[in-house]
Amino acid sequence: SESKSCIFRLFRYRRCLRDLKELGYVKVFSDNLGEASGVTAAQVRKDFSLFGITGNKKGGYIIDALIDKLNYILGKDEVxxxxxxxxxxxxxxxxxxxxxxxxxxxxxxxxxxxxxxxxxxxxxxxxxxxxxxxxxxxxxxxxxxxxxxxxxxxxxxxxxxxxxxxxxxxxxxxxxxxxxxxxxxxxxxxxxxxxxxxxxxxxxxx
Amino acid sequence: SESKSCIFRLFRYRRCLRDLKELGYVKVFSDNLGEASGVTAAQVRKDFSLFGITGNKKGGYIIDALIDKLNYILGKDEVxxxxxxxxxxxxxxxxxxxxxxxxxxxxxxxxxxxxxxxxxxxxxxxxxxxxxxxxxxxxxxxxxxxxxxxxxxxxxxxxxxxxxxxxxxxxxxxxxxxxxxxxxxxxxxxxxxxxxxxxxxxxxxx
Ligand SMILES: NC(=O)c1ccc[n+]([C@@H]2O[C@H](COP(=O)([O-])OP(=O)(O)OC[C@H]3O[C@@H](n4cnc5c(N)ncnc54)[C@H](O)[C@@H]3O)[C@@H](O)[C@H]2O)c1
Ligand SMILES: NC(=O)c1ccc[n+]([C@@H]2O[C@H](COP(=O)([O-])OP(=O)(O)OC[C@H]3O[C@@H](n4cnc5c(N)ncnc54)[C@H](O)[C@@H]3O)[C@@H](O)[C@H]2O)c1
Missing domain, CATH: 3.40.50.720 (NAD(P)-binding Rossmann-like Domain)
Known part of the structure; x- marks a missing residue:
């Protein structure tokens, strides 16, 4: 189903964001995140808008804020x-x-x-x-x-x-x-x- | 792709046929095989006809012959x-x-x-x-x-x-x-x- 594959992608974005954070990145644009997780930038933006996640066009998304939001959505905010x-x-x-x-x-x-x-x-x-x-x-x-x-x-x-x-x-x-x-x-x-x-x-x- | 999922089903039919053989069955109809492997009888017949496997309407398929044919098609005829x-x-x-x-x-x-x-x-x-x-x-x-x-x-x-x-x-x-x-x-x-x-x-x- 559409929503199941979207969730699957959110997990993937979260893993990629954690890897980017480990490499020292603080911000990310939807096209880099798309590339790192094997989808188009448009898919990233579409998935995020479904869950009310917004970034600002010029500055991109703040990685920490994104990870927190995804943790909350995916129930990963606790062990x-x-x-x-x-x-x-x-x-x-x-x-x-x-x-x-x-x-x-x-x-x-x-x-x-x-x-x-x-x-x-x-x-x-x-x-x-x-x-x-x-x-x-x-x-x-x-x-x-x-x-x-x-x-x-x-x-x-x-x-x-x-x-x-x-x-x-x-x-x-x-x-x-x-x-x-x-x-x-x-x-x-x-x-x-x-x-x-x-x-x-x-x-x-x- | 269509052919990949067909192959996946052939593997499943082979496992089901081996289980039926272990239970002592000698023959099987496409509806029993379908039921055992979670598909319709029509799907079984369609998959088999793609690979030239035929049975006779009244008597069904002979399990040993089916297993041999599937072993050959799937490359399972050797370790x-x-x-x-x-x-x-x-x-x-x-x-x-x-x-x-x-x-x-x-x-x-x-x-x-x-x-x-x-x-x-x-x-x-x-x-x-x-x-x-x-x-x-x-x-x-x-x-x-x-x-x-x-x-x-x-x-x-x-x-x-x-x-x-x-x-x-x-x-x-x-x-x-x-x-x-x-x-x-x-x-x-x-x-x-x-x-x-x-x-x-x-x-x-x-
Ligand atoms: N243990 C699990 O239940 C489990 C579950 C899922 C995934 N994994 C993954 O499977 C892999 C193995 O996990 P593990 O728990 O068995 O780890 P482990 O450390 O117990 O075993 C790894 C083995 O690989 C050997 N090794 C290291 N470099 C090698 C090389 N260049 N060539 C050949 N052998 C080499 C090590 O000597 C060691 O025996 C890991 O990538 C792990 O993430 C493990
Ligand atoms: N070993 C593998 O690499 C591997 C790979 C794929 C799948 N499997 C499957 O995983 C399962 C376990 O495989 P294994 O190799 O660890 O087998 P195993 O025989 O080494 O371990 C099975 C464990 O289950 C315990 N056990 C038996 N009945 C139990 C019960 N009612 N409640 C709780 N524990 C019970 C046994 O005491 C034993 O410690 C099997 O179904 C096997 O087919 C194993």
Whole structure:
């Protein structure tokens, strides 16, 4: 939809503005911001006007003010907390990933069914699954990363939704059946790799 | 494009057919296959006719024959070999992932710049970066998974391309500049998570 792709661009503008700020820039024009984020200057101005963001023609936009406005619109004005369920090979790598912090996202707690995993892992204590309900309710967590084996992914998702989770980043290569009100983003790395292999082979053949 | 989404569907039909075969099915009609893969029966028949796949109206399609045809069309009739560069937190999880084997994709060799990592890791020996050139040329590898830090991702990609790699599954959150002939599929897990968080928060507000 139109609004979804606009939001997607606002996230991209925010990342580009943060990079420009890191490089020492204080102001930016819509054509530089467009170039940095891969769209036309007109698209930038159109997106900004949809959200009431104005700059002045001669001076451009002030980067700090833009970042603040975008943070407010995108809900990035506070650290966003999520939980991680499953701290095996993939889960433990995600637990150590600094890229989430950079986007002001914090994995605030981790859970695993295996007692041997319920110990301090790097930065966080890993809790038993039975603690998920209390933790999600008390801390009003809405989003979870699911890194459990396929055979338990559906039941794990149901338990999370019952606790109050409304968004899941799912790594198990299964289709989760969830109510309309829940958002699931499936990451299937085998399919992503398969696609690259296919498009390379097609190019080779032609 | 039309043909890209058709190919995407063919991969999906193949996965569904493999699941149906595992459940003991021998034949399938276009409406069951459509239902299993989330499209209409007419779409299935249209996609198949584009690739010269025919079934008989009364008896449907024979699952084994369909899988063989799709394997041939999609280049899945042999194991597809890729290499992995960077065996840190994420790379080592990917090295142990059984989901690639299930899609007949094999990570046949792994490489890392850190001498401490150049030892046997689970299933494979991890080689030094200087061995990439020989290995890619000798084994005619075309696709690589890139799981190195952002600061070395561009230079690592350039070295891979010089060796003969034409497709990269990139996990570093940077935009790789590569020649037109190279396909890059970027996976940015922080952005994927950020999107889930945003869409959940929008639903809460409304
Ligand atoms: N390893 C990878 O690189 C990779 C890549 C892509 C997708 N995946 C997918 O991600 C998921 C996790 O993969 P992995 O390689 O980390 O597997 P893993 O077996 O190493 O880890 C799974 C973890 O989940 C825990 N667990 C099992 N049942 C649970 C439950 N009911 N509640 C909470 N925790 C539970 C296990 O104790 C284990 O620690 C799988 O679905 C896999 O297909 C993994
Ligand atoms: N850990 C995660 O869950 C995760 C999630 C998403 C994205 N990523 C991205 O994936 C990449 C890898 O992340 P990580 O957490 O595994 O980092 P890491 O630091 O644990 O691993 C990086 C590995 O790359 C090796 N390396 C460094 N320079 C190299 C070079 N020139 N050639 C080959 N190997 C080299 C290092 O020795 C190390 O083993 C990063 O770009 C990161 O942003 C990681």
């Amino acid at each position: 966003q907390k999520v939980i991680l369920v499953g701290t095996g090979n993939l889960g433990s790598a995600l637990l150590r990933y600094k890229g989430f912090d950079k986007e002001d996202i914090q994995v605030s707690a981790a859970f695993d069914a295996d007692p041997a995993k319920q110990m301090k892992s790097g930065v966080l204590q890993v809790y038993p699954v039975k603690d998920i309900l209390d933790y999600v309710k008390t801390n009003r967590i809405r989003v979870a990363i699911l890194a459990v084996p396929s055979v338990v992914a559906q039941e794990s998702a149901e338990m999370l939704i019952a606790a109050g989770i409304r968004g899941i980043l799912n790594f198990a290569p299964v289709t989760l059946k969830v109510p309309e009100k829940v958002i699931v983003n499936n990451i299937n790395l085998a399919i992503e790799l398969e696609n690259v292999i296919y498009h390379v082979s097609v190019r080779e053949k032609n | 597809q070999k890729v290499i992995l560069v960077g065996t840190g937190n994420l790379g080592s999880a990917l090295l142990r992932y059984k989901g690639f084997d299930k899609e007949d994709i094999q990570v046949s060799a792994a490489f890392d710049a850190d001498p401490a990592k150049q030892m046997k890791s689970g299933v494979l020996q991890v080689y030094p970066v200087k061995d990439i050139l020989d290995y890619v040329k000798t084994n005619r590898i075309r696709v690589a998974i890139l799981a190195v830090p952002s600061v070395v991702a561009q230079e690592s990609a350039e070295m891979l391309i010089a060796a003969g790699i034409r497709g990269i599954l990139n996990f570093a959150p940077v935009t790789l500049k590569v020649p037109e002939k190279v396909i890059v599929n970027n996976i940015n897990l922080a952005i994927e998570l950020e999107n889930v968080i945003y869409h959940v928060s929008v639903r809460e507000k409304n």
